[in-house]
Amino acid sequence: MEVKVCSSAGDIWRREIVGGGGGVSHESEHDLAAMVSDFLENNGSYGADSWCSSDSDSGFCDLHHLADKISFFKRSVDQYESDLQSVVQSLLLSMGKTDLQLVKTGLCNGSCIRYALVKLLRSSGYDAAVCSSKWQGCNKVPGGDHEYVQVVNYLNDGSTEHTIIDIDFRSHFEIARAVESYDKILKSLPVAFVGSLTKLKQFLQVMVEAARVSLKQNSMPLPPWRSLAYLQAKWHSPYQRRVSPEEQNIKSSTATSHKQCYDQLRQLQSALQMEIGTDRLLKPLNNDNSRRLKPERRKLSTFRTL
Numbered sequence: 001m002e003v004k005v006c007s008s009a010g011d012i013w014r015r016e017i018v019g020g021g022g023g024v025s026h027e028s029e030h031d032l033a034a035m036v037s038d039f040l041e042n043n044g045s046y047g048a049d050s051w052c053s054s055d056s057d058s059g060f061c062d063l064h065h066l067a068d069k070i071s072f073f074k075r076s077v078d079q080y081e082s083d084l085q086s087v088v089q090s091l092l093l094s095m096g097k098t099d100l101q102l103v104k105t106g107l108c109n110g111s112c113i114r115y116a117l118v119k120l121l122r123s124s125g126y127d128a129a130v131c132s133s134k135w136q137g138c139n140k141v142p143g144g145d146h147e148y149v150q151v152v153n154y155l156n157d158g159s160t161e162h163t164i165i166d167i168d169f170r171s172h173f174e175i176a177r178a179v180e181s182y183d184k185i186l187k188s189l190p191v192a193f194v195g196s197l198t199k200l201k202q203f204l205q206v207m208v209e210a211a212r213v214s215l216k217q218n219s220m221p222l223p224p225w226r227s228l229a230y231l232q233a234k235w236h237s238p239y240q241r242r243v244s245p246e247e248q249n250i251k252s253s254t255a256t257s258h259k260q261c262y263d264q265l266r267q268l269q270s271a272l273q274m275e276i277g278t279d280r281l282l283k284p285l286n287n288d289n290s291r292r293l294k295p296e297r298r299k300l301s302t303f304r305t306l
Helices: 029-042 057-075 079-094 111-123 169-173 180-188 197-217 228-236 259-282 288-292
Strands: 127-135 144-155 160-166 193-195 239-242
Touching: 057 180, 057 197, 079 111, 079 160, 079 193, 079 259, 111 127, 111 144, 111 259, 127 228, 144 228, 160 197, 169 180, 169 197, 180 197, 193 197, 197 228
Parallel strands: none
Antiparallel strands: 127 144, 127 239, 144 160, 160 193
């Protein structure tokens, strides 16, 4: 099922789809390439200083302020998110070739890693699944699709909350000819995002503004695939939730078929190790108040039928 995403204010409405047939792939490279081509044709003249990559004084101040916001958001986590983030990092770092047992036909785009992570999370007692979202374009919001991991948190009062895990978080915010300050903000983002949709939106809003400031210094407009509406659509659009790939999208495991996903896993592990090392050096004192932001949650030993 598809949905048109239309909003003049940039907000995306969301409907959940669990189960059902007809899987969707990771973001279409062909559609994105066409988008980039059209954008460059319509905005190809940037002026004599467009290749400059240094910060202007006003832009540096704006980006420095936004960098402080990113640091604050990274520190403002409750105990559940902090614990889950540690679990996710540990599982990703311990993952090897033997964990990548199944591979989808065609380009992997990290699917093998996501499904392997889901398997390990479920073995650890978490109700985890891979979510495949898809949306149609409307007005200035291009259509697309995305794949991420979701963990359902069961609260003691009987309600549930969804936690998003995106193993390639920084790639969503890469822009052309970024100024130095923007690159620093980009590298300060979590390698793998773990958090609620509310926390996710906070990061998206800051990164969209940071991209706008950086691009403005090179006389470049913000491309539609870096707009807040497009970014929100990745995690807010209707999705299908699965714990393993559909049978028709699976082929037997071979060394060659896993080369792409294993290379991506090694890059992810290297980035995680660097992030963990940096965080240990800069980690502030624990703030007990931030640990009590949400009610206590629990994991289920027996999952609901998906």
